[in-house]
Amino acid sequence: MSARIRLALVGMGKIAHDQHLPAIAGNDDIELVATVSRHGEPVGGLPFFPNVEALAASGVAVDAVALCTPPQVRRAIAQFAIEQGWHVFLEKPPGATLAEVTALRDAATTRGVSLFASWHSRYADGVEPARSWLSGREVKRATITWREDVRVWHPGQDWIWEPGGFGVFDPGINALSIATRILPRPFFVETAELDVPSNRAAPIAARVAFRDTAGSAIAMDLDFRQEGPQHWDIEVETDAGTLLLAKGGSVLTIDGKEAVAHDAELHGEYPGLYRRFAEIVRAGESDVDVAPLRLVADAFLRGRHIAVEPFVE
Template identity: 65%
Template sequence: MDPIRIAVVGLGKIARDQHLPAIRGNPAFSLAATVSPDDPGPVGVPHLARLEDLLNKGPAVDAVALCTPPQVRYGLAAMALKRGVHVFLEKPPGATLSEVAALRDRAAKVDATLFAAWHSRFAAGVAPARAWLSDRKVERVSVTWREDVRVWHPGQAWIWEPGGLGVFDPGINALSIITHILPRPVFLKTATLSIPENRAAPIAADLQFCDTAGADIHMDLDWRQTGPQSWDIEVETDAGTLKLSSGGAVLTLPTGTEHADDLEYAGLYARFANLIRGGRSDVDIDPLRLVADAFLRGRRETVAAFHD
């Protein structure tokens, strides 16, 4: 079976650190091209400034991985799908729920694969956590997702603009995990969004959710953390407490702690290849819906200006 010819569109940190190595490590894919108006791309790989140029002039591709900021992703994805090209959407899958739904419908009409990729769901501890929780009664959940924006997103102005999500850019990773591992649906009750006086998106958020059985779920998001970073989820159940730490890589159960290697993006690309070979799409919008609910229902408070 011939490898899937894929182009990576957008060559920021996530593309270079995660996407390119994952593609090179998966024999189901061959890196056919890269696209960026600013970055020349890796040596030896055909490079174009615009996706339109790639689709019109070649080299031929079967799929694209869109690693651009979410505000511009809809037009790129629609352009690719119009040509019957499969599309991998880095998280978040779009700037709005409506545009992601439109892309899902368009992909179905042209029989192309659309994959909304939630990389944190492929962290080593997530699948066994989901299995362990499947027959437990969840009593309480605490999510602490605190990191230093200057370390992880230095100088990225787009992330502070409408559609860039602010602290929900990392926070949506936690939401992608809890919507995947908890056995019942989750919805928002209250939220407070802390927005710097010189920015359009929040730098911190305090959120209260619950599941449909009434279990309390509290989330603490903050981009002002210095020193050790915190990416932790604790789930109290009738059988003891489950903890996912290091963004889901480390799972602690009442019986002990499990560690495994970080293979998130390898898992994403294995999933994408299987979807393409099977003629299917995977467009879960639950994490983005919860973010949208926070912006819809959350109380806003102005905090001190933020400068990189």
């Protein structure tokens, strides 16, 4: 494919407006041709449809779709898109379950279209330098601290508290997408404690203990109740010093000396995602890494659920 990729954006919530629309507008390889949402209104005078079935019936020429819906409803939409021969960009998490994502990957392969399970935090400025620095070094331990105020970052998003909405693991999976990228060895869940509000179905906080294949411990602390300063940090102690990847992966320091600084707002990684999507579409490939989702699933499998006070927004 040499012409611009004609893309429809599906699910016009906060993330679509804040991140996807600007990233698409700044990408010369992609042309936004339509938007799809059960709610909202047209964008920039483009065709607007209530669902993907109406989009397919409309005759609007589409090469690809980016799905920004909640994960619980994404599989059926993605499956329909694949059947139309459209390439599919999946917002994170790529699905509500591992089985959904692997089935979509197989369907895309059979249909000959590209499927992209996007992990935006991997495109933060410090991630690849951190991966390079850790390569070949001995990891002694690591600590993941992801604490944010749900009222600030996810206002009114009731889906996040429903089964398949992940709760605090919605941002926590961003941390795991970075950790699985930068740490040199696979790691696995040993124990987990999940704090679940008595009026919700998904955790508001969690503590997870991992261990890698060499026996090094990795501790993760997630909390949606953080007030004041927010924390999105990964610290890795090695035989050659301590690496700190802070502010969601945008600032890298080694032994206290800043190696990479980035002054953009958190979650400014979407231009990189769309560059990658255009790349795999043109190459006729897919990019579907389920490692972060698998670790979240394992935390739920091995986790002890602890009832805590109700959460009222």
